[in-house]
Amino acid sequence: MSLFQGINTSASALTANRLRLDTIASNIANAETTRANFVNGVWQPYKRKMVELSPKSGESFDNLLQAAVGNITGKNGDQGVRVTAIKEDETPFKRVYDPSHPDADQDGYVLMPNVDMMKEMVDMISASRSYEANITALNATKNMMMKALEIR
Amino acid sequence: MLGSYHTQILERSMNAANLRHRTITNNLANIDTPQFKSQQVVFEEYLQQELSGALGKQKLEAYRTNERHIPFANAGGFAMPQIVSNPNNIVQNNGNDVDLESEQTELAKNQIWYSGLTQLTSGSYQKIRSVIDGGGK
Numbered sequence: 134m135s136l137f138q139g140i141n142t143s144a145s146a147l148t149a150n151r152l153r154l155d156t157i158a159s160n161i162a163n164a165e166t167t168r169a170n171f172v173n174g175v176w177q178p179y180k181r182k183m184v185e186l187s188p189k190s191g192e193s194f195d196n197l198l199q200a201a202v203g204n205i206t207g208k209n210g211d212q213g214v215r216v217t218a219i220k221e222d223e224t225p226f227k228r229v230y231d232p233s234h235p236d237a238d239q240d241g242y243v244l245m246p247n248v249d250m251m252k253e254m255v256d257m258i259s260a261s262r263s264y265e266a267n268i269t270a271l272n273a274t275k276n277m278m279m280k281a282l283e284i285r
Numbered sequence: 286m287l288g289s290y291h292t293q294i295l296e297r298s299m300n301a302a303n304l305r306h307r308t309i310t311n312n313l314a315n316i317d318t319p320q321f322k323s324q325q326v327v328f329e330e331y332l333q334q335e336l337s338g339a340l341g342k343q344k345l346e347a348y349r350t351n352e353r354h355i356p357f358a359n360a361g362g363f364a365m366p367q368i369v370s371n372p373n374n375i376v377q378n379n380g381n382d383v384d385l386e387s388e389q390t391e392l393a394k395n396q397i398w399y400s401g402l403t404q405l406t407s408g409s410y411q412k413i414r415s416v417i418d419g420g421g422k
Contacts, residue, residue: 139310146314153317186318188311212307214314263316266385270310273396277306280403281299285410 138212143271145189145213150267152216153184153260157253164248167236176236179246181222189213222247294332295406301328301366302399308368309392312383320380322370323388331364 160181163169169179189212224247232241305326315321374382415421 139307142307142310142314146316149314150317186315188315188318188321212311214318259317262385266313266316266389269389270313270392273392274306274310277303277396277399280400284403284406 139274140271142213143267143274145215146267147264147271149184149186149214149216150260150264154257154264156182156184156219157257157260160248160253161250164246164250164253166246167234167243169246178226178244179248181224181246181248183220183222184216185218185220186214187217189215289409292406292409294336295402295409297363297365298328298332299399299402299406301326301332302395302402304366304368305395306392306399309388309395312388313385313392316381316383316385316388317379318381321383322381323374323383324368324370325391326366327369328364328366331367335364 163179166179168176170177226244226247228242229245230241231237231243234243237243305328308324308326312323315323371382374384376382
């Protein structure tokens, strides 16, 4: 039963939240991108990306060993979080009237990315708060390890 | 004397604190994971039961024909930390029931408990060292 596992768990969450922030940054940067994919001779606008999270399986060697020798009973926690996929948002594109736009069709309409700035901002705050919470946990782990070293 | 029952309890309590810390860390890591259910560690109640002898009643006592035979006390029925999930937690729309505030509070409480245990452990060794040195002769 090692405290280092605690650091690894926090680190996995830091990585996942960093990736979430990167994805949000990409969404915001491409909020006006009308030429992201070239499909059948037509340019498609950028599709909003989302991160899919799932708990890491707790079947590490340490967990199985501790359960086998009976140090812990009951179901042992999954350790950490991981990103399983980056999904694309399939909601329809926004259709904006802008005849002077280079990608406007005959009627003067342009397909714009399905990025909602408000949604991105809320997600961004959520991700950065999660990041901070995990930093706190990581510092707590560090402090506990230092305390344990003080026993003499 | 170094491995007395007292230090054993301290050691097991520290292991429980360690496990609880890892559980809280894991809950915090999965704060945005859909369908994740938070976990808690129960230990103090079991330790209380062990110390009051409630657990000891259930285990087999060694048959002693002489008062001076070594008792097999504490040969089993050790209080072990248990990981549980609370089904009464408020679940958010994404099926996740991690409560950030309560997890942070538990984290702080657990840290204080852990540093208290390290001090108690240090103290018990300090006493032994004091005896070895012959007290304040």
